[in-house]
Amino acid sequence: GAGVSQSPSNKVTEKGKDVELRCDPISGHTALYWYRQSLGQGLEFLIYFQGNSAPDKSGLPSDRFSAERTGGSVSTLTIQRTQQEDSAVYLCASSSSRGGTEAFFGQGTRLTVV
């Protein structure tokens, strides 16, 4: 596609439910990032995929969070047993190489846990 696509754009879920957020990066981009942004706050790094390398999961806040990237393309971020503090905008970004190019962001998924 022309840009990074994220779905859904909005998600309201009940506390304790599991959610899956999807990211379609720009075709051919080897690097993919997930960030979390709470209202009025900065970008909190969650996870980084680069080609076939093991992902950098150092930013995942708890074991309720996991992410996969299938076939080096689409990625899903899964949050199990959601809590109210998980409410935020989840942003996905991709870039075309390992170390030196710009990241293109999707529009984000706004997650609200009620």
Next chain:
Amino acid sequence: GQQVMQIPQYQHVQEGEDFTTYCNSSTTLSNIQWYKQRPGGHPVFLIQLVKSGEVKKQKRLTFQFGEAKKNSSLHITATQTTDVGTYFCAGRWSGGSNYKLTFGKGTLLTVNP
């Protein structure tokens, strides 16, 4: 892990005044990027700095990378209401997963017309 510290957190200016935001790393960066996020939007790439002492300009925006490649700044001359948004720096360090982009907390700029 590696971090970039960004200040100030907020800046309110009158239209026409200048604005500067600063980023600092305790260790040498491989490169640094700057992004702008408009209210309600997603971050959009502005520029990348790679070389020690590099200075780049985009119209009223001036970007600098320090000689030691540990700090960077974004300066806006004569702000306009269209400059409103949050400005983020994002750093990369050499080696392994250090290639991931690590963002500063951002500076929220508001401009009073």
